[in-house]
Amino acid sequence: xxxxxxxxxxxxxxxxxxxxxxxxxxxxxxxxxxxxxxxxxxxxxxxxxxxxxxxxxxxxxxxxxxxxxxxxxxxxxxxxxxxxxxxxxxxxxxxxxxxxxxxxxxxxxxxxxxxxxxxxxxxxxxxxxxxxxxxxxxxxxxxxxxxxxxxxxxxxxxxxxxxxxxxxxxxxxxxxxxxxxxxxxxxxxxxxxxxxxxxxxxxxxxxx
Amino acid sequence: xxxxxxxxxxxxxxxxxxxxxxxxxxxxxxxxxxxxxxxxxxxxxxxxxxxxxxxxxxxxxxxxxxxxxxxxxxxxxxxxxxxxxxxxxxxxxxxxxxxxxxxxxxxxxxxxxxxxxxxxxxxxxxxxxxxxxxxxxxxxxxxxxxxxxxxxxxxxxxxxxxxxxxxxxxxxxxxxxxxxxxxxxxxxxxxxxxxxxxxxxxxxxxxx
DNA sequence: CGCTAATCTAGAACAAGTTACAGACTTGAT
DNA sequence: ATCAAGTCTGTAACTTGTTCTAGATTAGCG
Numbered sequence: 001x002x003x004x005x006x007x008x009x010x011x012x013x014x015x016x017x018x019x020x021x022x023x024x025x026x027x028x029x030x031x032x033x034x035x036x037x038x039x040x041x042x043x044x045x046x047x048x049x050x051x052x053x054x055x056x057x058x059x060x061x062x063x064x065x066x067x068x069x070x071x072x073x074x075x076x077x078x079x080x081x082x083x084x085x086x087x088x089x090x091x092x093x094x095x096x097x098x099x100x101x102x103x104x105x106x107x108x109x110x111x112x113x114x115x116x117x118x119x120x121x122x123x124x125x126x127x128x129x130x131x132x133x134x135x136x137x138x139x140x141x142x143x144x145x146x147x148x149x150x151x152x153x154x155x156x157x158x159x160x161x162x163x164x165x166x167x168x169x170x171x172x173x174x175x176x177x178x179x180x181x182x183x184x185x186x187x188x189x190x191x192x193x194x195x196x197x198x199x200x201x202x203x204x205x206x207x208x
Numbered sequence: 209x210x211x212x213x214x215x216x217x218x219x220x221x222x223x224x225x226x227x228x229x230x231x232x233x234x235x236x237x238x239x240x241x242x243x244x245x246x247x248x249x250x251x252x253x254x255x256x257x258x259x260x261x262x263x264x265x266x267x268x269x270x271x272x273x274x275x276x277x278x279x280x281x282x283x284x285x286x287x288x289x290x291x292x293x294x295x296x297x298x299x300x301x302x303x304x305x306x307x308x309x310x311x312x313x314x315x316x317x318x319x320x321x322x323x324x325x326x327x328x329x330x331x332x333x334x335x336x337x338x339x340x341x342x343x344x345x346x347x348x349x350x351x352x353x354x355x356x357x358x359x360x361x362x363x364x365x366x367x368x369x370x371x372x373x374x375x376x377x378x379x380x381x382x383x384x385x386x387x388x389x390x391x392x393x394x395x396x397x398x399x400x401x402x403x404x405x406x407x408x409x410x411x412x413x414x415x416x
Numbered sequence: 417c418g419c420t421a422a423t424c425t426a427g428a429a430c431a432a433g434t435t436a437c438a439g440a441c442t443t444g445a446t
Numbered sequence: 447a448t449c450a451a452g453t454c455t456g457t458a459a460c461t462t463g464t465t466c467t468a469g470a471t472t473a474g475c476g
Contacts, residue, residue: 045463055425125333129388136389161401168380169373180337181344193369200404253433263455
């Protein structure tokens, strides 16, 4: 983590003053709260602004679109989850099991706030090019969580491919669940299925 | 295919008259054409209506939302692709290769109309519960295409899981490509990686 | 302190998806 | 051919994301 930013996730263009940091926090909280109530549609920019006690124009200065706001909200939540997960690492014997366990744990957390999950995941997959940097940050965070669970310090390219595919499956499976087209059990099966790829790409014990 | 509908994809509630069928077709064509020009944002309901020569209200009677319209457009395009693919089946030796080849062929088709792909895929993943039946139809079509490529007449449950994961990867990889976060080469690798799951789930030659 | 640039506020205005509605046109049955 | 029911058209209104503007506040600096 560089010294430029305090939580390895914002470009730290101009360092924010204290009041600005506080505003940003209020906005993100308001966003998460509204999302938790009614999902994507309930996060209305005017309402977020009012709940956060800022003017609409200010909200847009901090987050240039609703999608940016929700992706930032997801970043925020993921950060929480990452630190939470680090405290109690998965117990499985082999990497595939541990990754599946970790993702299922994350999945259960999302089930507790399905509307919030809806808002964040929909924003993430709907994001266009203008949000790429932010979406990429989320993706890197997710990758980090999965690699942590694998216990892979120096992943091989083929392991990284597997992780990419796992992420794809994770996002898409979430979407099918959120839109009611797949059950929780289905998501579990899909996650376990894709995690089998990890065994397939594990460097053989004897290899350098 | 049942006798109730002519292309195994609409619930056929009231059978449409000829003029209605023609209207529907004009709308879908207008949608695809606008999408091909400028992607999701360029498909504006007023413009679709005008280009198709119908009133706005009529457009909404046929497709209750922009998302419904674009998902229907995708259904339409997929249908084309399915018949095209059937004509020249993939040549690979084992199922995994054939599926990867098929998906890459589909991917190349999408690359020819990236904006259209953008509109359709974004709509598909943004769709909420109200569009579930239509999204499900698209999903079934995709599944059919993949099973065709596998040559699996009676897929086992574990093969179906693999297919589900492949679909997840397919959609999500497309999104990362469309939003400029992954290169074409990356998508190819991801597809090939996930297709390895097929070997993993293939029923052993000797089994019943 | 007093100045200047940047930031924030309140509110209007605009864009595109969606809904509503009155009147004209089609369709199907008699 | 005629009538009733259902469709279609044209248009206005409403909603919510986004942009714009003029005036107040704040931050950094001499």
